[in-house]
Amino acid sequence: MEEGKPAYRRVLLKLSGEALLGSQPYGIDFRKTRAIAAEIKQIHDLGVDVAIMIGGGNIFRGARGVAEGMDRVSADHIGLLATIINGLALQDALEKEGLNTRLISALEIKAVAEPFIRRRVLRHLEKRRVVIFTAGLGSPYFTTDTAAVLRALEIKAEVILKATKVDGVYSSDPMVDPTATKFEDINFLDVLQQELKVMDSTAISLCKDNKLPIIVFNLNVPGNIKKAVTGEKVGTRVS
Numbered sequence: 035m036e037e038g039k040p041a042y043r044r045v046l047l048k049l050s051g052e053a054l055l056g057s058q059p060y061g062i063d064f065r066k067t068r069a070i071a072a073e074i075k076q077i078h079d080l081g082v083d084v085a086i087m088i089g090g091g092n093i094f095r096g097a098r099g100v101a102e103g104m105d106r107v108s109a110d111h112i113g114l115l116a117t118i119i120n121g122l123a124l125q126d127a128l129e130k131e132g133l134n135t136r137l138i139s140a141l142e143i144k145a146v147a148e149p150f151i152r153r154r155v156l157r158h159l160e161k162r163r164v165v166i167f168t169a170g171l172g173s174p175y176f177t178t179d180t181a182a183v184l185r186a187l188e189i190k191a192e193v194i195l196k197a198t199k200v201d202g203v204y205s206s207d208p209m210v211d212p213t214a215t216k217f218e219d220i221n222f223l224d225v226l227q228q229e230l231k232v233m234d235s236t237a238i239s240l241c242k243d244n245k246l247p248i249i250v251f252n253l254n255v256p257g258n259i260k261k262a263v264t265g266e267k268v269g270t271r272v273s
């Protein structure tokens with residue numbers, strides 16, 4: 035592999051809502067969002083087609099509503115709307131970087147975002163627009179991780195870049211357990227059997243069945259997205 039050259043032609047970047055938090059406890063840190071957008075521009079400039087699935091956990095998670103006694107479906111609908119809010123912030127930041135973007139929502143919200151029409155999304159990518167997927171799959175009981183995998187398959191992305199706040203996949207939670215060890219590579223079955231925290235099991239199974247690799251890496255280290263895209267060793271590769 036040539037140094038600095040992209041290892042993939044098309045990637046799906048999964049950003050959790052937490053990525054936009056910065057040092058805030060809640061909501062969107064616009065400086066942090068701009069910094070992420072600048073890193074996305076770096077990989078786009080390499081000629082890579084970029085689609086993003088954005089989460090909503092910095093604003094609302096369905097599970098939180100359920101814990102407070104809410105109906106699961108209503109709580110998940112709030113979570114879905116949270117992802118659209120994040121998508122709008124990210125779109126603005128990407129445009130400030132000079133990128134052309136399209137916001138897609140799996141929930142109909144015409145004045146704000148396009149519906150998901152696969153051939154149209156493929157056309158956007160061919161035209162070098164950055165596609166931002168919001169509202170997950172538009173249905174409750176799913177996560178934006180599972181939505182990321184399904185959309186990645188539909189648009190024929192070659193890898194899922196799962197940006198997190200840890201350096202990769204560990205044997206246990208490194209924030210709690212000092213003896214936790216990091217895996218350089220791991221296979222899908224081990225992730226499922228050892229219930230390692232990568233993505234939820236639906237998302238992992240979908241990757242496994244369709245042989246779609248995931249690179250899990252720390253978003254808070256500048257340059258990591260580019261490293262993942264150029265095939266440099268970063269984080270953990272799940273395949």
Ligand code: UDP
Nearest residue numbers: 050051089090091096110113170171176178
């Ligand atoms: N959600 C959903 N269906 C989906 C994707 C997301 O109902 O297809 C809801 C769910 O309540 C979830 C919330 O949206 O808790 C935010 O998404 P997620 O937790 O995946 O965001 P992240 O952890 O990536 O920030």
